[in-house]
Every structure is written in C-alpha cells, then in structure tokens.
Amino acid sequence: MSSHLKEALLYHTLSDGRVRCNVCQRRCKIKPEELGYCFTRLNKKRKLYSLIYSKVSCSMISPIEKKPLFHFYPGSSWFSLGTLGCNFRCPGCQNWDIAHARTDLDKYEAEHITPEESINLTKRNNCKGISWTYNEPTIWFEFTLDSAKLAKENGLLTHYVTNGFTTPQALDLIGPYLDAFRVDVKGFSDEFYKKMCHVDDFKGILKVTKRAKEKWGMWVEIITNIIPGYNDDEAQLKRIASWIKNDLGEFTPWHVTQFVPHLELSHIPTTPVATLEKAREIGQNVGLKYVYLGNVWGHPAENTHCHNCGKLLIERKGFYLSQNHIKDLLCRIKSQVIKLYTGLNRKATI
C-alpha cells in the first residue's frame, strides 16, 4: 500500500463490497479497487482511502481579494493551497490542469505538505490563516479537517473556496473549525447544473450554504461566473439574487464575474461588461446591498461603498486595496457600522 494512502472519513461499506463515500453530495458507491468520480478515493479491501492527503499541487500566499472574499478581513494575506482532482468537471474550468488531473495516474508532480507544515508556513509568512482553494477543497476533506483543527489551536483563521457540493455531515464535522465559505452558485436551474456539472439536484448546494451560515455562523460570500448563453438570462440571475437575499441576507456579497473563453468553452465569447452591469442591477433591484463585478480590473463596481450613505469605503485595484476607510468595522467617514465578518456570530464550540 502506498505510504500516501490515508483512510477516509465518512464512508460505509455495503454488503456487496462497494463502499459509499459521504464526503460530497455525489455519494459515490465505489466498487472494489475502483475510484470515486473525483478519482481521489479508492475502495481497497472494502475500506475507502484518500489518495491526496497532504498532496499539494499549488501553494502560494495570496490576498483575500483573490478568492474573492471582500467583506472578510479586506487586505489580508492567506496561505493558499490546492490539491489534485475535483468532484465537478466543468467544461470551462480555469484550473483544469489540476482540477481535472488523474492523481491515480501520477502524471502531475505534487509536493507533500503535512498539516503541521502548512500551519508553520502560514505563521512564518504572517498570513491571517489558511485558504483551501484552486480546486474543490471537499475532496481532500481529511487533510483540510486536520489542518483546520491545528489552525484553530494556533489562532489562525480558515476558509473554503468551494462549489458547495459538500454533504451536511462533512460540513458539520469541519464546521467548528471553518470561518468562511466562499461558494459558487453557478446557475439556478437543474438543467444548467446537469449540463455543466453533472449534478442532478443543485438545491443541495443551497441547503449546505445556508447551513454553513445558520448552523455554524461562517461568513458566506457567493460568486456567479456569468457565461453568455448559459446563465446570463434575467430570470436565472434574478432567482440567484433572490435566493441570496431571502436565505442568506441582504448584506451577503454577490460577485458576478466575467467568463473568459477556456477549454471546452473556448468558442463562447467573453462576457460583455454590460451583461455584468445588468446582473449587478438585477441584484440591487432585488435588494442586495453589495454586488461586485469581478475580472474587470479598474471597474468602479469592484469597490465597496457604504450601503447607507454611498461613500467610498474600500477602493480596489485588481487584488489590492488602494484605499481602506474601514477600521474596527466602522466606516471612518460617518461611523456607519459595516456588515463585515466579526467572528462574533460564530457558533463553534471547539
């Protein structure tokens, strides 16, 4: 057995020798000696093993604005890690080289970083905490859970940049140790999710996102990459915005980002800025207080304005802040309390 195999959490063995993985909502039933949909979990002798525990494809220090999380410690730096594989295979994935990689075929050179080493690197580089990002963090659940527990012991913060297809069971295990959940809501129809992600019931993503906020008090921000002809219709955008407002609250940031032609969607044009601006208007009309444009550097809708008086609070230039008038969660201009993450709403008992 490879020294890099790690017995998985959240699985059970079925009477016919298959194992059922309960880490993500695909809930694969995996035959003996076979892998799950994500190619990272192996049924070996009726036990389930992760092939990617501590297997890191990419690590770097990056600003929180790159996730993007705009209302969660603006301007802070994060030790950011990704592994190999994904439980989705989106046809236009920007990180397809790692997300679509077959870790079992060993074609990709990955390094091994233990949870302890990732904590040390986070501290040594003066980062606010750890970001599991670049590909779906749920698929290396065991590694992120061990790391998140250590992060808390060391006074560090944590977050997932996720497609939200985590099971409620997995969320509840890591919930006490996770501070923020940046979730893709890629569309708002079964048709879209079936076509793009091979997901039959996307509402499970919405339920887990709401649970992250309500049960665990995580800070939640939503992103929708707007793809011309796929999810740019007014009705679908309005349904996303309405769900955010009704289920997560009017102060939840919504990032509408520009699609750039890529991979199997190379024939689709770049999203016009006017489409993004229209999406923002839809979000604002529904009642969302903070709708941001993404991937359009220098656009004024990347900045944060007070939802009350309209004053500029944070000016962003790409991934960096050129002005920040928020201190101790108060707008310096009118002392208006801004809805940013405070940690006070955390329900974790560690």
Ligand code: SF4
């Ligand atoms: S984590 Fe992988 S093996 Fe487990 S249910 Fe999801 S896709 Fe299947």
